[in-house]
Amino acid sequence: MITSDLNTEIWVISDTHLIADSLHDNGQAFSRMQKTSQGKDLYYQETALSTFCRMAEIKKPAAIIVTGDVTFNGERVSAERFAKIFTKLSTTKLLVVPGNHDIFDGWAREFRGKKQFFAGEISPRFWKNIFQKSYALADSVDYNSLAYAVQLNPIYYLLMLDSNYYGKEETTETPHTRGAIGKEQLKWVEERLKYASKNNLRPIIFMHHNLYAHNPAVNRGYVLDDAVELRRLCSRYNVKLAYSGHIHAQNIMGPQDMTPTTEIVTSSFCSNDQGYGVTRIHSHHITYVRKEFNMHKYLTEEEKQNYTLDHFDNYLENLQLGTIAADLMQSDLKKYHNNLDLIRKMGKLFAKMNYNFYTGHNHLKAQELNNIHASQEYQTLIKQHPEYRIYLKTLYDTSDHSNLQVKITY
Numbered sequence: 001m002i003t004s005d006l007n008t009e010i011w012v013i014s015d016t017h018l019i020a021d022s023l024h025d026n027g028q029a030f031s032r033m034q035k036t037s038q039g040k041d042l043y044y045q046e047t048a049l050s051t052f053c054r055m056a057e058i059k060k061p062a063a064i065i066v067t068g069d070v071t072f073n074g075e076r077v078s079a080e081r082f083a084k085i086f087t088k089l090s091t092t093k094l095l096v097v098p099g100n101h102d103i104f105d106g107w108a109r110e111f112r113g114k115k116q117f118f119a120g121e122i123s124p125r126f127w128k129n130i131f132q133k134s135y136a137l138a139d140s141v142d143y144n145s146l147a148y149a150v151q152l153n154p155i156y157y158l159l160m161l162d163s164n165y166y167g168k169e170e171t172t173e174t175p176h177t178r179g180a181i182g183k184e185q186l187k188w189v190e191e192r193l194k195y196a197s198k199n200n201l202r203p204i205i206f207m208h209h210n211l212y213a214h215n216p217a218v219n220r221g222y223v224l225d226d227a228v229e230l231r232r233l234c235s236r237y238n239v240k241l242a243y244s245g246h247i248h249a250q251n252i253m254g255p256q257d258m259t260p261t262t263e264i265v266t267s268s269f270c271s272n273d274q275g276y277g278v279t280r281i282h283s284h285h286i287t288y289v290r291k292e293f294n295m296h297k298y299l300t301e302e303e304k305q306n307y308t309l310d311h312f313d314n315y316l317e318n319l320q321l322g323t324i325a326a327d328l329m330q331s332d333l334k335k336y337h338n339n340l341d342l343i344r345k346m347g348k349l350f351a352k353m354n355y356n357f358y359t360g361h362n363h364l365k366a367q368e369l370n371n372i373h374a375s376q377e378y379q380t381l382i383k384q385h386p387e388y389r390i391y392l393k394t395l396y397d398t399s400d401h402s403n404l405q406v407k408i409t410y
Contacts, residue, residue, distance in 0.1 A: 001151045002093050002137060008062040008153055012206075012277040013052075014245030015099065015268035018045045019072035020081035023110040023119060030111035039271045039320035042072065046085065047309060048274065051298040053088045061092055061278075062152065067245040067266060068099025068164075068208030073107035074175070076120040079130045095134050095160060098127060098146055099208040099246065103166040106173040121170045134160075140192060144184040149192045156281055157201035159192055161185065163209040163224060163244075177221035179209035179246075181230055189230070193237035202410060205234075205242035211263045214251040215357075217391040222247050231259040240408050241286060243277075250275055250290055250360030252403045262408055264288055271320050272358045273313060286408040290360055320358070324351035328385075345377040350388075357395040360403035364396050372396075 017040050024030040026043070034042045041048070056064060064086070071078040079102070086094045101107075108119040124146055128135055135141060138148035138160075146162040163179040181189065196203045205211075211227055211234075213219035224230060233239070235258050242261050248268040255261060267275045274293040279286060295312045296304075304310045325347035349372070356362045364372075372378055382389045 001153060003062045003153050005062070005153060006155060006281075006283050008281045010063045010065060010152070010279045010281065011056070011061045012065045012067065012243055012264075012266050012279060013269045014067040014208075014266040015069040015248055015270065016045065016049065016066060016082070017042075017069055017072045017101070017268070017270045018049065018078050018082050019075060020078045021046050022081070023075055023077055025112055027111060027113045029114050029116050033109075033111065033116075039323040040072075040268065041270050041316060041319060044309060044312070045270050046081065047299075047303060048270070048293075048295060048312070049082070049085050050088070051295045051303075052269075052276075052293060053086060054298040055293070056089055056092050063093040063095055064089070065158075065160075065206055065243070066094070066096045067206055067243055068097050069101045069245065069268075070096055070099065071102055071105075071122070073109065074102050074105025074122050075108045075110070076122050076126055076130075077110075079122050079127065083130050083133075093133075093137060094131070095137070095150060095158065095206070096131050097160045097206055097208060098162060098164055100164050100175050100177060100179060103127060103146070103164060104169065104171055105166075105175045106171040107175060118172075123170075124166075140188075140195075142185055142188040144188070145182065147185055147188060151201065152204075153281065155200075155202055155283060157192070157196045157203045159189060159203055159205045161189065161205060161207035163207040178225055180225040181207075182226070186226070186229055186233070190233055190237075193233060193239070197237055203237065203239050205239060205261075207242070207244050208246050210244045210246060210265060211242050211259075211261060212253045212256055214247055214249065214253060214263075214265055215391075215394050217394045218247075231256075231261070234261045235259050240410065248272075249358045250403050252288075252360075252401075252406050254401075254406075262406060264406065266290075267358055267360070269293075271316060272355065273316060275359060284410050286410075288406050288408075290404045317355070321348075321351040321355055324354050342377060342380060346381045346384075349375070349377045350381060350392075353392060353395045362396050363400075363402065364398060366398045369396050369398055 108121045109116045110119045137150045140149045150158045165176040209224045242263045250267040251265045328350045329347040
């Protein structure tokens with residue numbers, strides 16, 4: 001048991017994609033990788049995670065939980081560095097689950113000058129060894145996967161699931177995007193849910209892949225292949241809350257059909273606005289609030305001399321918006337070379353719509369959304385890129401639903 005307190009707090013982050021500083025020299029090869037990293041920050045994550053731990057040392061949540069993609073591309077050294085950073089926590093416990101980029105990822109690389117070199121990958125055994133402090137808290141471990149269960153306090157029980165496909169040895173192949181719990185792990189999950197029911201414990205699930213489709217246009221490879229089977233177990237044992245990551249977007253979906261589970265997907269910590277979730281646990285309810293990490297408050301005086309670190313929120317936002325806009329604009333330059341202003345407006349709109357979805361700030365009034373849809377840049381965008389027509393319509397929501405906070409009542 002992590003704490004005997006009935007009222008406690010846990011923090012959730014996801015998709016940190018840390019690449020250890022020792023694996024690159026800031027050279028050309030690494031610069032190219034940063035430019036193609038789809039808005040992830042690769043340069044400053046050691047500092048970002050260290051300052052996050054400094055905040056945790058002051059506020060002292062019972063646990064920090066990471067829902068996968070701890071590393072950039074499954075570099076063993078990156079996982080070791082991640083664990084080392086979090087050893088600075090004196091009372092807060094670290095709980096991790098792997099993501100699709102963590103175990104036997106064939107893209108694991110280090111960067112020197114103009115060249116890339118293969119880096120040591122993470123086997124399941126190495127993972128358990130690196131994060132042995134997390135597994136030491138478990139009262140049950142699934143020996144067919146990297147899943148484990150931890151009792152948080154006298155009332156709540158945490159199921160840390162392994163939703164990833166990976167082989168039995170190092171590889172040079174592309175990491176899988178899809179995921180599943182699998183038959184053997186599902187048996188273990190049901191055993192743990194029976195145990196929780198018998199002992200009057202309320203289960204909460206944590207995993208990398210999603211239980212529900214959080215975007216109706218883009219969900220292939222993100223929703224569990226066997227989501228139906230896990231949802232059945234959630235229904236049978238009244239699992240009211242689950243957390244996941246993977247899609248790099250902040251989104252909350254309430255109970256679906258016969259499944260009583262609310263699923264909270266946490267955005268990527270290494271991009272957007274460094275979002276993290278604060279979950280307050282009480283006897284009869286749970287509250288969740290998404291927050292943006294203000295790194296400036298926890299920088300050392302020496303770190304504040306670095307302009308980027310001192311203005312990290314602006315850096316991350318510009319990195320994300322600039323990457324999305326540039327990708328779109330590049331494809332349109334030849335077709336609209338005589339109207340650069342329109343191209344810039346299209347890129348800016350496309351980037352902002354995506355950014356609002358990723359950060360959970362995607363609820364507009366109907367009139368505001370109508371104005372966007374009527375604009376020249378939007379009309380040109382969907383005409384020139386019909387493949388985005390449905391996707392763009394899914395990014396905004398005019399309902400009263402919030403992706404930033406929720407309350408679960410028992």
